[in-house]
Amino acid sequence: MMNLDHTFAALADPTRRAILARLALGEATAGELASPFAISQPAISRHLKVLEDASLIARIRDGQHMRCRLLPEALKSANDWLAFYSRFWSESFDRLDEHLKQEGSDDE
Amino acid sequence: MMNLDHTFAALADPTRRAILARLALGEATAGELASPFAISQPAISRHLKVLEDASLIARIRDGQHMRCRLLPEALKSANDWLAFYSRFWSESFDRLDEHLKQEGSDDE
DNA sequence: ATGTTATATAACATACTCGTTAAATGATGA
DNA sequence: TCATCATTTAACGAGTATGTTATATAACAT
Numbered sequence: 001m002m003n004l005d006h007t008f009a010a011l012a013d014p015t016r017r018a019i020l021a022r023l024a025l026g027e028a029t030a031g032e033l034a035s036p037f038a039i040s041q042p043a044i045s046r047h048l049k050v051l052e053d054a055s056l057i058a059r060i061r062d063g064q065h066m067r068c069r070l071l072p073e074a075l076k077s078a079n080d081w082l083a084f085y086s087r088f089w090s091e092s093f094d095r096l097d098e099h100l101k102q103e104g105s106d107d108e
Numbered sequence: 109m110m111n112l113d114h115t116f117a118a119l120a121d122p123t124r125r126a127i128l129a130r131l132a133l134g135e136a137t138a139g140e141l142a143s144p145f146a147i148s149q150p151a152i153s154r155h156l157k158v159l160e161d162a163s164l165i166a167r168i169r170d171g172q173h174m175r176c177r178l179l180p181e182a183l184k185s186a187n188d189w190l191a192f193y194s195r196f197w198s199e200s201f202d203r204l205d206e207h208l209k210q211e212g213s214d215d216e
Numbered sequence: 217a218t219g220t221t222a223t224a225t226a227a228c229a230t231a232c233t234c235g236t237t238a239a240a241t242g243a244t245g246a
Numbered sequence: 247t248c249a250t251c252a253t254t255t256a257a258c259g260a261g262t263a264t265g266t267t268a269t270a271t272a273a274c275a276t
Contacts, residue, residue, distance in 0.1 A: 008120035012113055013264085017189075024193060030223060043265060045224055050263090064222050064273045072196035079194065081125075082187040085132060088180035121234085138253060151235060153254055158233095172243045172252050 002055045004081060007074045010054035015039070016047050020070060023057060029065040110163045112189060115182045118162035123147070124155050128178060131165060137173040 010016055019033050034044035048068060051057040055074045059066050118124055127141050142152035156176060159165040163182045167174050 004125070005120055005122060008116045009263095011189075012116035012120060014113060015264095017112070020193070024196070031221090034223095039264090040266065041222085042224075042267085046264075049224090061223095061272085066223060070193075070196060072193065075190055075193045076197040079187065079190040079197075081119075082183055082190065085128070085178075085180065085183045086187065088132070088178060089184040117233095123234095139251095142253095147234090148236065149252085150237085150254075154234075157254090169242085169253095174253060 002074050002077055004077060006054040007056065007078045010050050010056055011078065013047070013050075015044075016051055016056075019044075019047060019051065020056065023068060023070040027067055027069045029062070029067055030059075031065065033068060110182050110185055112185060114162040115164065115186045118158050118164055119186065121155065121158075123152075124159055124164075127152075127155060127159065128164065128183075131176060131178040135175055135177045137170070137175055138167075139173065141176060 011020075015037060018036070022028060022033060022036075030045060030048060031041075033048065034041050037044060048057065048059060048066075052059050055071055057068050058071055059068050061067075119128075123145060126144070130136060130141060130144075138153060138156060139149070141156065142149045145152060156165065156167060156174075160167055163179055165176050166179055167176050169175075
């Protein structure tokens, strides 16, 4: 239901990331989301379905239009997964990393 | 060279995420990385190539073995991309935080 | 009802992913 | 050299992804 496989796969496409960036500014209809792109409307419709299946957006019918809005939870899950690795690029880890490298090269 | 498409696509596979989790504990050879998995060793070798192409790991030959280590930069890039959206899941926390401050709570 | 607009679905082509098994490469060591 | 171990590459198949165009559905307006 909020699966990291689906989340990361959905984020792997630049069109979908651009759609999310647009939705960060506020809700938009499918047509508004499609207009900046050179690809066909059905292609955008399917991107929106991928994003919806990944729980990254919600789509609700609004009369003739389909209104889309960002859902934060899946992004938060992805962020949480990545945060586990933050020590690898944080400064305090750099010192530990340096230490481990010196220790390792002595053994060989 | 450190492309978000490749990074997120690489992270979309659970086997590859498990490999990264293992490498967070320290360097390992291709064989060591393959052993926990039910899939064939050539399959793991290709997962390692995907991770390498995404700049998520480095592989260096070490005699008969191929030693792998985590590279943090691509993970950091993905984290940075996601961080832009953090306001969408920290908003409610911020309101709670604001509320607690108004209550004069001095916990934590 | 009919036409128009907004969006989704169907059918299709192409390409990629991920697994397999078999063969090739590279390093070690008798 | 020959055998063996570690790893990659090749060849293949099944399933998935992404685009297209054509058609269907849903809501709105006349």
